[in-house]
Amino acid sequence: MKIFIFECRKQFFKKSIIVAILLFSVLNIVKIHSIYDTSSLLSKSTDPTWKYLYWEMYEDFRGTITNEKIEKLMSIYQPLNEQTADMTASTAMDNPNTYTGNLYNDTYFFQWNFVNPMEYAYMYRNYANNVVTTAKKNKDFFESIENEYEYRKNAAIVEMYKGRIIPSFSYVEMYKNLIHYDFSTILVILICIYALVNVFIFEKETEMDLLLLTTKAGGSKTVLAKIMASVIFVCFVSSWFWLIDFAAFAIIFESLEGTFSPIYSIENFVNSSIDVNLGEFVILSNLLKTVGILVLALVVLFVTTLFKNTLAPFIISLILTFGSIYIQEMNMGSSRILLKVLNPYTLIVNRELFRNTEFVNLFGYPVISYILALIFSFTWVGFCLFGILLIIKKNIVYSKGMK
Known part of the structure; x- marks a missing residue:
């Protein structure tokens, strides 16, 4: 010592x-x-208004993903997306009927911060289920041709992905x-x-x-x-x-x-x-x-x-x-x-x-x-x-x- x-x-x-x-x-x-x-x-380099708006809106959408939250989010985002889809909406930066002062800025804010990540979380269950289904089919196929390695690999994938979900938005x-x-x-x-x-x-x-x-x-x-x-x-x-x-x-x-x-x-x-x-x-x-x-x-x-x-x-x-x-x-x-x-x-x-x-x-x-x-x-x-x-x-x- x-x-x-x-x-x-x-x-x-x-x-x-x-x-x-x-x-x-x-x-x-x-x-x-x-x-x-x-x-x-x-950060301020993205947009000075996003940080405070995000945490305000986050309280409404955080936690368990429910149909009510999805409907509420889409009721905000869809009108914005429709107005800016053809790129002819007003570019005014002081629009009083928007969250950030600009329609395009509103659209990007909700799309990047809420719509895309919530959609990914909600759809992950389907993705994992598809992986499991494919792996099961592969497992059965490789078992039929006596390929032990591929059979074991796909069996392991089934166990890994079975039951995977992202239940909450955070x-x-x-x-x-x-x-x-x-x-x-x-x-x-x-x-x-x-x-x-x-x-x-x-x-x-x-x-x-x-x-x-x-x-x-x-x-x-x-x-x-x-x-x-x-x-x-x-x-x-x-x-x-x-x-x-x-x-x-x-x-x-x-x-x-x-x-x-x-x-x-x-x-x-x-x-x-x-x-x-x-x-x-x-x-x-x-x-x-x-x-x-x-x-x-x-x-x-x-x-x-x-x-x-x-x-x-x-x-x-x-x-x-x-x-x-x-x-x-x-x-x-x-x-x-x-x-x-x-x-x-x-x-x-x-x-x-x-x-x-x-x-x-x-x-x-x-x-x-x-x-x-x-x-x-x-x-x-x-x-x-x-x-x-x-x-x-x-x-x-x-x-x-x-x-």
């Missing part, structure tokens, strides 16, 4: 690291605010932007590379590594303490930024609405492979992001054991990191599922694992992609730990041979 505490203080309680975390935290909040300004339908814009936000992960990775690149090199640069290996507390105990301290540091930094993300999005968007809405309330998760609510998904996503960053952190530690100065492993770590990001971008949305799950960065942008239902054929059994991604990530962890311990052991043997 003393070695562990000593390594934590020596490696990570540095002024430069603390300053970097604080500066990046501020930068992260500024970035989130800029996303709100540029992408939110309720404001999910905050969660949509939060789930698609990646800037903080880049900041975390940069901080971790900067901090971890010195973990095994510090003693080499000061020529203390051979001395440490000959002490009673040296060798494997020191190595394990360094690895554990690095893991704790990565988990702390990751958790810190995930908390900032959630708090900043909630405060800036001024809403926690939609927390208990299903993940497929967000339209590009229409084919999501999991059935959890948005709040649960954020927790799950953050846990998987942390696992993915831990994998990259162990890769960095492994690389540093191969060198005696910080420059080369720092550059190599950046190349490997941004290389994995590039590969992930290349495979995003493609059918190359195996290449996706082999890449540890896929866990960091894990929405790509969950927004579609994708399987990998593993000895005739359909394995959902995120399960395989976790298996490969833990395999990466095992390889990195084995490599670190093996190289350190060789250094110990070499140092003893030099005596």
